[in-house]
Amino acid sequence: MESSTLNWLPMVFIALMGLSFLVYAILDGYDLGVGVLLPTDKAPANQAARDKMIYSIGPFWDANETWLVLAIGLMLIAFPKAHSIVLQALYLPTALMLFGLILRGVSFDFRTKAPSKDKHKWDLAFKAGSLIATLCQGYMLGRYVTAFDTSTAATLFALLSAICVTAGYCYVGAAWLVMKTEGELQKRSAKWAIWSNRFMALGIIAVCIANLSIDPVIADKWLGFPQVFVLIPLVMLFGFMFVTVELYLRKVPIADDLGCWYPFVCAIIIFTLCFCGLAYSFYPYIVPNQLTIFEAASAPASLLVIFWGAVIVLPVIIGYTIFAYKVFWGKTSQLNY
């Protein structure tokens, strides 16, 4: 097999991998955000709110988390060298993130099955696990963006990124709750969404400035002529969404729940644009400044085998994912089984 004719394979796989990471960030992002936002107090009203919040993600979190397995799996399969460089550089935050995900995943099940006096503890574990996972993911993203630089400035940037990603997840989680709940909890969720939206906006601006000032190549990619003109509509779109979401959320609850999906849809657009921005900044590198996707790719023959599998299987996966969401469509109710 002539490898030059199969040069499109690494590009397809980086697109698939990127898509998986994006879908993960949106879907498990709202699960993790809901977890981080759980109220901690033992008051009965808070217990009811926690139950409702966890029910709202109950039927989905498991499949949502699978996108992370797919994303990391695709990186392992298609770009094994990058997988080992990136994950070895991020060894400890990875281990800590996994700890958070384990804690979150098991708490969800234990909280309903353990003796009821332990339920509150499992709820706290759920919150702690979600928070650890989001902070670690943000920190890892910051480390990655700065090409694993170990300077103090880079570390501070990674910490900033940890907070921003957590704010972003809180926003998408709160937007999810605005969509899935009603009454008091919906009002509370709207407040959470307002605050996390502001922090996320600050975070995005900070990350953009930092990123453009760190790397001249990336700065040139964005600020050079004529691409700089694309920035103008982008900034306007961001500004429009930020303002309208804030105005909308201040009015919740709205009669007939008109447009309750709007903040969530904006979250999807914001996440997608940020993600595309990152991808544009780094392409064709998979390990920043070190390794391109073409250097890191596995043998074309093996990639082709997975490619045909993915062509057949992915539409089926998307099909039954939509089916599962349709089954649990609408406002959250108690989960019985």
Place this chain on the structure above:
Amino acid sequence: MISFAPLAFMELASDTGLMLSRIQFAANISFHILFPTINIALCWILVFFKWRYNRTQDDAWLRVYRFWVRIFALTFAIGVVSGITMSFQFGTNWPGYMEKVGNIAGPLLGYEVMTAFFLEASFLSIMLFGMDRVSNRVHTIATVLVAVGTSLSAFWILVLNSWMQTPAGFEMIDGVAHVTSWYEVVFNPSMPYRLGHMLLASALTAAFLIAGISAYRLLKGDKKSSVKYALNFSVVLAAILMPLQAFVGDLHGLNTFDHQPAKVAAMEGVWQTERGAPLLLFAVPDEAMRTNHFEVAIPNLASLILTHELDGEIRGLDEFKGEHPPVAPVFYSFRLMIGIGLLMLAMSWLASYQFTLKKRYPTWLLKATVAMTFSGWVATLAGWYVTEIGRQPYLVSGVLTTKEAATGIAPENIALSLTLYLLVYGFLLVAYIKTLFVMADRAVKLEAANPKLADMQQADAPSEASSKTLSTPASAQ
């Protein structure tokens, strides 16, 4: 002298790192495998319960289903989160593995995620929470699809594991494995035996778990027909499958004898090649002296089992000097597996006779059944150690040693992550086992109140039992 010191230290550090990585991976995989081992078969058993209910409309079958589906969910959650850890570890701790055999391991792992993971995770929610939201037929189909997913997952993982034991269908180009035949990779020499052995192990593990928890409920005074249905079904299942497992295990052993003679030599404790080798019931293998102490043996039996001839030749460990696994752990694990297996055989036959034929539930036998609740776990882990430690010093037999695949990460970082994992695993294992019995206790109390089936659904959430509405009509968004 001084100039050598850093070198020696580096060597030591890398050895420590290798050791820690191995312990960590062994801990990860040992912990992880406990949960799929239950669930691969438990899901098909749930399909059976659901099918019985659909056929008979007997409430008791639905009660059994509802009780066990919740245990399935808990087991699944722990299996998923511990499994995610594995997919990260390949890169962090065993970078050499994917670099050398990634062209084979990659697609197999990829197919596992694509064909199995999403299927399980997506339909699990419908299986768990969808009973009031979809038709009974769709719910049953969802249960079947989850079962298909767990089995597919087991299939791909065992294909990969078998390939690592008995690699086939590839060629090495510049030190990297390239596939020549996917058919040979998938249907490598040990795959059918290993898959069969593992699936049966799963069925037996699930059967003993169901039997143990059901016997516990009976002992606590829960004499409902649903508990007896589950107990009788599980002991009969075990009684039927146990001899089958012995048969498949024997075939598996013969296959190992053909393809991995060093492993068999370690299992049997044969140091020098010999004809008419005895079967060692007990011994203390001594790696330093390259001999066994305190042998208790049956003459010629090992040769008879492995070659079907009284004086058949078994190749000894000395033929593989420097390339054979550590003998003691393989030797002892093998005996532990066989011992527990025999106990499970005796127990399942006795229990089937008493419970189903005689319709008697003597307390001592119920207690013995409870004691055997997790026997499947012990046997499976012991068997797993035989096969995995038995492959050492190779990660992929004859292709890649474990040492070559190891990471360059600082040992102290691995020590840190290992400590974290061990604490979490220890805690979760205790919490899991405790919770199973808490759930059993709760079911006993609930059944004693003689509830209608609808009230059973509240069993999971006693603190919010006030809301009896099962579903709110899905309001348009």
